[in-house]
Amino acid sequence: MKDNKFSSSGLPDSAFYRGKAPMTKSEVRAITLSKMRLLSDSNVLDIGAGSGSITVEAALVANEGKVWGIERKLDAYEVFLENKKRFERENIIPILGHAPEDLPDVSLDAIVVGGSGGMMNEIIEYAKQHLVSGGRFVVNAITVETAYLAIQGLKGADEFRDVEVIQVQVSKGRNIGSLTMMEALNPIYVISAELK
Amino acid sequence: MKDNKFSSSGLPDSAFYRGKAPMTKSEVRAITLSKMRLLSDSNVLDIGAGSGSITVEAALVANEGKVWGIERKLDAYEVFLENKKRFERENIIPILGHAPEDLPDVSLDAIVVGGSGGMMNEIIEYAKQHLVSGGRFVVNAITVETAYLAIQGLKGADEFRDVEVIQVQVSKGRNIGSLTMMEALNPIYVISAELK
C-alpha cells in the first residue's frame, strides 16, 4: 500500500500533531465526517476546530473546496496551524476568534461544531443564513446540556429537516501481556440535520 | 448541496436497497472504512459482503481500483447485486461463493471481513498471501468468539503489525413526541492490522 499520509480518509490519531489541544478520536472523526457527507468541492466550516483534526480530514476529502476552521484558544489554534502545515492543506483557512462574531460570511455545504462556547443558538442562526439548501449541520457534544441545546435548537427550527441524534461509545484494546483489556473512550453525541 | 448519491463517503443506510440481508449500520461502516485507509486506486476485498453496503462505499472511495465482494448466501447476494446496480459501480466484482476457496487470487490493498463463516484462520492465511506490504486487514465481529479468534490470529502472526481492537456501540435517538429516546444498536468489534 502506498504512503497514505495524505489520503482522503482514515487518518489515525497518531498522524496528527497533538500538543495539549483536545482531539476528536479517529473513530468519532470518521462518523462525524460521514454525517457531513462531503463532496470533493464542498465548502466547509469547522467551529471549535481544536487541534484541527476534523478540519484536516475535511480538507482532504473536499480537496477542491475550502475549509474554514475557527478556534478561540491560542494554544489549540497553534496546534491547528501545525497540523495545517503538516498536511500541506492550502484549502484550509484558519481563524483565531469566537463564534458567532468571527465566523466567515460565506456560503457553506457543511458546518461541523466541535465546540460551541455556549453559543449553540447563535451558531444555529448562523447556519440557517449560511448553509446552502441541503447543507449539513453536525454537532459533536460531550455534555448532556450541549446535546440537549443542539437537539432543541434543530428540532425547533423549521429550516432544518432529518434531525438525527446518535451517541457513540468506543472502547479500545490495550495489551496487558497476551490479554486485551478494553479501555473506554468518553461517549459523544453526534447531532446532525440538513437545511431545507 | 449537490446530489450526493454517488459521493465518496457518508451514505445513509436509507440509500441502500435492503431486502432481508444484514447490513452494517452507517456509523460502523464509516469507522470500518476509516480503518481500511483506502486510496482512490486501492484494490479491495470484502469477505461476507452481505447487502454490499461496505463494498459499495469502498468502491466509491477506491473509484480507480477494484473491489471484490464475496457472499455465500444467495438472498443476500441478490441484494448485493441490486446495490451494485443502484450505485452504478462497474469496479465492483461480485462473487457468489465461500471463503477461502472462492476468494480471488489477486493482490490487495485492503481486506475487510464482515462474515468469516467460521474460517477466520484460513482467511488470515489468505490475507498473508494476498495483501501488499502495508495492506490493511479489518474484521467486523458481532460475537465474542469471532473477535477472540481474529485477535489471536493476528497477534499470533508475525506477518502483521499494529493489531488494533476496538468495540463500538452506537445508540440512535427515536422521537417519542417531543422527546428523544436513545435506542441501542448492537455493539461491534472492529479488529484491524497491517501486513508488514
Place this chain on the structure above:
Amino acid sequence: MKDNKFSSSGLPDSAFYRGKAPMTKSEVRAITLSKMRLLSDSNVLDIGAGSGSITVEAALVANEGKVWGIERKLDAYEVFLENKKRFERENIIPILGHAPEDLPDVSLDAIVVGGSGGMMNEIIEYAKQHLVSGGRFVVNAITVETAYLAIQGLKGADEFRDVEVIQVQVSKGRNIGSLTMMEALNPIYVISAELK
C-alpha cells in the same frame, strides 16, 4: 442454594409477570436500587412503577418499611398488582393515579422515578417536601430531555447535594450456535441526589 424467589436482591427478569408493561431490566434495577441505598425499614415511593419490578425488589429489601408504587396506566397497573401478589409483599401500597396530584403525603427515605409523565419539576418539588434529610432521589431516564430536566432541576435546587449522573448501557449475549452474539439493551440515565 435455597429457593431465592423471595430473596432480597438479584431477581432475574424472568421472575416477574410481564404483560405488556415496560420493565426495567435486571441490571439497571440492581444499579437503581443501589443508588436508593435502602435499609430494612426504609419507606419508599416508586413513581411510574410500570410492571412493579423495582417496587417489588425495594419491598424485599425494605421488608420492614412501606413501598408505595404509583402508575397511571391501567394495563401496567394490573401487571404491577399481579407482581405484588406473586411476591406476597404486604408492604407494597399500589396507587393507580398521576404524579404529583395522587402522590401520598408521607415521609420517605427514598423516591425513585421510573416515569415522570412530563412532571419532573413538580416531582422534584414533592421530593423536597417529603424526603427525610439524607433521603435519596433517583431518576431513571431513557430520553435526553428527561435526563436534562432532572439534572437541571436537582443541580438548581439548594435542597439537594451530591447530584450524580450516570449512563448505563448493557449488552447481553445471545447464543447463535456455539457463538455469543452481543445484543444491546437501550442505554439509560440514572440521576440521583440526596436531600440535605
Place this chain on the structure above:
Amino acid sequence: MKDNKFSSSGLPDSAFYRGKAPMTKSEVRAITLSKMRLLSDSNVLDIGAGSGSITVEAALVANEGKVWGIERKLDAYEVFLENKKRFERENIIPILGHAPEDLPDVSLDAIVVGGSGGMMNEIIEYAKQHLVSGGRFVVNAITVETAYLAIQGLKGADEFRDVEVIQVQVSKGRNIGSLTMMEALNPIYVISAELK
C-alpha cells in the same frame, strides 16, 4: 435517613478504603452482587478480592453466612484487610494466596471471580466441586480473552446451566461549570451460570 454505612446494599465507592488496589466500581458491584443472588445465610467466595469491595458488600447481605476472600497481591490484600476492619465484618475470612491451590475446601452458595490469574479452567473445576446445587458462579472480566475462556469453560461444562454473558459500560457525569460531561468507565463482562 439513618447512617447507612453498614447497610446491606448500595455502598458508594467513597465508602471504601482504596489504597492502590483495583476496585470494582459501585455500579458493576451492584450488578455483580445481583447475579450472585445472595441470601442472608449464603456462604460465598470472592476470588481475586482486590480491595475487598465485593467481599464487604457480600458480607453485608449474607450477614449470617461466611464470605471468603482470596487475594494474591500483598498490597491489595492489605487494603482488603483495612476494608474488613472498617466495616466490622466478622464473617469475612481473608486469604492471602493463589487460586486454585489456596482456595478453601468448603461448600459454597456463590463464587465470584474478580481476577482469575490465568487459572480460569482450574477455578471452574473447583466451582464444580464446591458449589451447592443451584449455586451461582459469577465472573467479572475486563479482557476479551478472560471473557472468552469463562464463556467456553462454562458453556462446555455439563455441570452448569443458564450461562449468561453481559457486558456493562457505565459513564459518569463530571461537572464542567454548569455542564455535565460524560466520562466513560471501562466496559466489563459479567459472565454467570448456575451449578445444576
